[in-house]
Amino acid sequence: MSRNARSYDESDVRIRPGKGTRPRTKKRPAHSDAATAMVVSVDRGRWGCVIDGDPDRRVVAMRARELGRTPVVVGDRVGVVGDLSGRPDTLARIVRVEDRTTVLRRTADDTDPYERIVVANADQLLIVTALADPPPRTGFVERALAAAYAGGLTPVLCLTKSDLAAPDEFAAHFAELELPVIVAGRDDDLDTLEETLAGRLTALIGHSGVGKSTLVNRLVPDADRAVGRVSGVGKGRHTSTQSVALPVPFARDRDTDRTWVVDTPGIRSFGLAHVTPDEIVDAFDDLREAIGRCPRGCTHLGPPADPECALDELTDGSHRRAMAVRELLAAVRETGPEEPVADASPDPV
Template sequence: MVTGVDRGRYQLLTDAGTPVVGMKARELGRGDRSAVVVGDRVGVVGDVSGRKDTLARIVRVEERSSALRRSAEDGEGAGVERVIVANADQLLIVTALADPEPRPRMVDRCLVAAYDAGMEPVLCLTKADLADPAAFLAQYEALAVPALVTSIVGDEIRGLEAVQEHLAGRTSVLIGHSGVGKSTLVNALVPDAGRATGGVNVVTGRGRHTSSSAVALALPDGGWAIDTPGVRSFGLSHIGADDLLAAFADLSAVAADCPRGCSHAEDAPDCALDEWAARGDAGPAGRARLASFRRLLAAKIGASE
């Protein structure tokens, strides 16, 4: 398993539990299509003793069960998707309720990425000691996204036990803006992680980027927490409307009657979803799901918010 990537060197953990440093074999090629990322299962040859100054060669990347992707939105390579983490089964979207203020559109974009990857999204709300989470959670009620709420009282993180239980035995990716308390949470989950933490600029409201690369950390109760760098944008241009719709089985069944190429947006002509809602077949719950789907669809357009 790839647990870290640093300047062309890969931190690996063998099935026997031996930490090994590896490099990608030339025959795997170059570029994003041959990328090896944290979470990948790989085949290696060469020295797998783990002794100092030894290197193994990565010669094969096993089939992935999931792939969390993002796409570049600006400059050279715009629109090109990149896998950032492989083989995780849930995405923990960490956002502060205050200091910095929550950014729902960014949360929405992370939800889109999770649905596209086939991962279960989980909301993790920090700093509940500064603001009531009820209003924020109401925005996601129709999506039935699990939510974990933490607060800091003195030196104690309240709600940490619930987070530990939700992550135990699973491979989870943690993602969020800098300054939301993600690294603090990781250090509490994995006491020897040593992830750097930083405060929030009181003028700009932005946190410092305290993590520079993704890293997989073994959880004490089993499973993995993959910490990722703080993000300011999350490009989703590689995801189409039908890709997102696939995560909404009830809406997808109705949309089968849409005209070819339908965008499923609010202004889409002859969209079957509108007819479904207008007839009253959707009911209050269905209308709420449709509104949530279209909000996520709209959030996909802007890379940062």
């Protein structure tokens, strides 16, 4: 043995202490004191929220660790705790996401099993379509209708650029579906539209160039400034990658301050892989009872595919509506989701 060698004993061994003696638990705090808020914007892991739906009480929040990867989207009703002052550089925490009453979903295409939630808890879907430049497409409206029916939203067709073409011919395509149609061209007043929006949360979708931004700016005259407030979420800026909820100021003149529109840019295509025929038919009270008599697996497309479809037994107005819904089902099945709904962008967080 070398004379410089040293013998070791147990006193030379260092034992690394554990990270803690307190046992782990799956119990989560109740957060019974959490304030109720609505999500109005999403940006890079930060959520803009308004307390009690009040546009003047805005906070920026992060998702609490206990929520894991629970999706939180514009329109969600959430519980928030922490600093709710809304002062610059303050951050609250989202600790709870309430059950959704409606959901507007889409998939990347009709074979994609992954559903993307566009807006939660919207009462209505305003489908903005130009009568010319670009020419209107029934396929886009049909796919939007299918998504609205499946998600529980009431669809409304809003026709712009009425100075370039008359609305009657295009609107007639959807007459039997009892689809509300509002003409809101640049020279048209917005009284009917405002009445339809009042007291509701309404999502807007439409192709690029149809006048959706012009319409939003007419409804919310300071939309650019409002967007900067709700969607910057810390940096005070807005890009086309976000959906954003905006309060409509006319609501205060109509004895309600709970009117919101959600501008939904960023959808490249409207895939409907998540939508079933039953979900579309079920949106109509008089047809819902009928399909209960259909054989299992019925697609409601009628002969020859479904020779025993109960929709064929209906009469009068219900039969006309059933045939219109059948045409909608066939159109959605035949057309692809390649038509863009808005400017291309990454999916929301």
